[in-house]
Amino acid sequence: MTTRRLTGATIALALLAGASLPGLALRQTPVAVESLVSRAEVGRSGGQLVIIQRTEPRTLNPVFAIDSPSKDVVSRTMADLIHVNRDTQEPEPALARSWTVSPDGRRFRLLLRRGLRFSDGDAFDADDVVFSFQVYLDEKVAAPLRDQLVVGGQPITVRRVDQYTIDVDLAEPYAAAERLFDSVAILPRHLLEKPYTEGRLAQAWALGTPPENLAGLGPFRFREHVPGQRVVLERNPFYWKRDRAGTPLPYLDRLIFLFVPTEDAQAVRFQAAEADVTTRLSATNFDVLLKAQRTLNVELVDRGPGLDYTFLFFNQNDPTDKGRPELARKQAWFRQLPFRQAVSLALDREGIVRLVYRGRATPLWGHVPPGNVLWVNRSLPKPGRSVERARQLLRAAGFSWKTDGALVDSAGQPVEFTVVTNTGNTERFQIATIIQDDLKQLGIRVSVVTLELRALLDRLTTTYDYEACVLGLGGGDGDPNSEMGVWLSSGGTHLWHLGQRQPATVWEAEVDTLMRQQIAARDVRLRKRLYDRVQELVAQNLPIIPLASPHVLVGATRGLGNFRPTVFDHHALWNVDELFWRGGPAGARR
C-alpha cells in the first residue's frame, strides 16, 4: 500500500473546538480536534473582504451549485475530503487527513480528521461522508457532480469502515483518482437527510433559507442575503485549519459578495474602492485601472494565460427532424478538413490578441492553453497566417472564385455563413468581427449575430440551428479528465457534433481510445504522452479552431496578505481562509 500525505502539513492534536463557545448545544462528547496547519504566512485576525461578483448565486445548496456565482459563494462554506491545491495543482489532505491506495488502484481508504464540527456546532464523521456520496450518486437527485463520480461506467461506492474511516471502491483504476474528491462538498447529514428522504433536496438551502438551517465545513458560514445587492458570510468558528502560530483560521471576520452585473460596472466600482477583490477583469478594463493605478490603492496582477480557450467551430451535427436543407448544404463545406484548415490559416490570431485582449492573451493553435503548464503539448506546429496558402487549400478542394472575388463551392453556390456568439461578451463579438474581416479576404461572406447566452446554448445543444460559433471553454481543473465530455465522441460538450453513437470519424475514434487510456493509466508521463497525441489530433483535424487564451487578470486592495491569485478556478479566493489585512486594526478594514 502506498501512502500519500502532504509533506509540510502536520496534524495538530489539541484544543477542544466549541468548548469555549457557550450557548451552543453540542450533541456529542467533544473529541480532540485534528487541525490542519497552514504553511502560509502568519497573519492577523479581523476585518472583512468585499468581493465583486457578477450575479447572485442561484442556490446555496452545494449539490446543485453549477454556475460560477453559486460555486464561488458555496465553496467558501464547504469543504472536501481531498483538495487540489490551486497553486501547486497537487492533491492535499483536507477533511481526510491521509489516504492509501490499494495496489490495483481500485480501492481508496480515507482516514478522516477527528473532532471536527460543522459550522452549526454539530459533529462530523464518516456517516456524513457516506450520506454525501449517497446524495451525489442518487440518480433521482440528478446532481451535476454525478458524472464526475462515475468511473468505468460504474458509480464509485463509498463504505463506512468506522467512525473516522471510509473505503471508496472504483470499478477500474482511474488516473489521478484523488482529484475525484476535489470540490465534492461534504454535507451535514443532520440537516439534509430529512429533505433528501422526503425528495425535497432541490428546494432545500435556497437563498432565503434562514442561516441557522445551513451548515458546512468551510471557513465561512452563511449570514445574510440582501436580494440584488449582496451575500454576507461570516467566519466559521469551528473551522479546522490554523496557522503556524496556532491562530485559528480564517483570519477575516466576514466576506461580502457584492453583485455587479457587467464587467464595466465591476471595474468602475472596484476603481471607486467599493470592493477589495475583483477576479474577472477584462484586458481593456485592466488597462484602464493600470493607468489609474498611481491614484488608486490597488494591486493589479496579470497571472498570464489561464485555462480558458476561445475558439471558432462549425456545426457538424447530424440533421435533426426539422433539417434545414440550407444548413445541410453548408455542412458539406464544414465537414471538409481543407475548408477548416483554410479558415484557420486565414485568421489573424496575433491581431485578435493585440486588438481584443491588448496583448493580454496568448494566440492558440491547440486546445490546451500554455497556462496549463503540466499538460500543454509544446511541440504543436504554429503555422503563421497565410491567406495565399488558405486559397491553395480551397482551390484544391474544388472551391473557386467569381470575378468579384466571392468564393463559390463546386456547385457554384456562394460560400457564406453566420457566426453566432453570446451577447454581453464584447471580446467574443470583437473576435467574430475580426474573423468576418479575415475571411472576407478569402471571398467568404460572414455575418455576425449575437444571441442571449441561453438562446445560444439552446441552439448549440438542442436544436443545432446555427452554422458557426465563437465560444470559450476551460476553467476548473487543468487535468485532462475534466475535459472528457468535450473530447469523447459521445461527450455532452462535444459541441461541434453531439449525440454520436459511434465515432463519426477515424480520428475521433482514436481520440476516444486515447482519452480512455489516459484516464486508466496511473503513470503521469504515459498520460501526458497520450494527451499530447490528443492535442495533435485536434490541431490536425480542427474540429474547433483555437484562437486565443486570455490572461487571468485580478485586482485587490493593497495590503491583503497571502494574496496569491492562480490561473485555476476561484482565482483570488482559493486560499480565502489564509487571506488577512496587513497593518493591524487600520488595515483590518471597515
Place this chain on the structure above:
Amino acid sequence: MNATPRMPRGRVLLGLLGLVYLSTIVAGFIAPVDPATQNRDFPFAPPTRLHFVDAERGVYLRPFVYRLTPDAGTFGEYAEDRSRIYPVRFLVRGAPYRVIGLFASDLHLFGTDSPSGLFLMGSDSFGRDQFSRFLHGGQISLFAGLLGAALSLGVGVVLGGLAGFYGTWIDQAIMRTAEIFLAVPWFYLLFAVRMALPLEMPPAQAFLMVLAVIGLAGWSRPALLVRGVVLSAKQRDYVVAARGLGATDAHLLRRHVLPQVMGIALTQAALLAPQYTLAEVTLSFFGLGVSEPVPSWGNMLATLQRYDVLSSYWWMFVPGIALILVFLLYYSLADVFHQRAAAF
C-alpha cells in the same frame, strides 16, 4: 408681417439638413477609405493632426500629416514620426464605392500616402476610420428616420383624411384601430420584431423590415391629428358653401382641405424623422439593428457601452454629438412649420 422673416429661417434650416443628407449620400466620395477596412496596427488612433508648418521644412499651403507610430509596449498610444511629411492630396483614386447603389467610382475627395492613414475623427478598436464610418453610418441612421417618417405619415394622412372627411363608421373603425396602435409600446415592439426575424436574414434587409414595421406602427398619431384638421376644415363656412355650390369631394379635398393638412403633415414629418432615427440608433446600440461591419451611428455609439472606450477615447462620441445637432435642426424646422401652419 410676422411670416416674412420666418421664411429664410426655414430655408436655412432646410438647406443645412439637405447638406447633411447630401454628405451622407456621397459618403463614398467624401470618405477617404472604405468604412469596413481594418487598419489593425492603429486601434484607437486619435484624430490625425493636420499641419501647415514643419520645423525643418518651413510653411506649406497644402495641409500635410506625419506618420503615426505606435508607442512600443502600449495600446492606443502613438507618436508622430516627423522625419517625413505626407501632403493631403485632393481628388485621389482609392477604394471603389457606389453612390446610392448606382454610380460606381473610386474617386475620393482627399487622401494621403501616409502608411498610418488619415483619421480625421480618429479610429475605432479595429483601426477603422471613424470619419468614413460616420458618413456611411449617417446613410443608415438618417435615412432610416426619413423612410420611417414617410411611411407612417403616408399611412397616417390617408387614414386620418378618410376618417375625418367621411366620418360615420369609417371614422369609428379607423380611430379605434389608431387607439390600439397608440397603446403599443414601440420600444418593446422593436425588440420583439427583431427577435422574431430569422438569424440568416441579411442585416440590411432585417433592418428595412424592422423600419417598415415601426413606420407602419407609428401612423396613429399623425392620423389622429390629420383627422382633427380635416374634420374642422370641412365644417368651415366656405367649405360648406362650396359644397352647396356643387363642388365635388375631390375638389374640396384639393382646394380646401389638403392645404391645411399639409402644415400638420410637415410638422409631424420634422418631428417623426428624428424620432425614427433615434429608433435605429437605439436598435443598433443594443445590437439589434444593422450589424458589423456595416456602420450606423447606433452601432458606432454601441462601443461606448465599454468602460475603457467611454473613459479613454473622446472621439468615439462624435456620432452622438452629430445626433444632437441633427435633432436640433429638425426640431427648429418643426417649429417653423408649426408656426406657418398656425398662421395659415
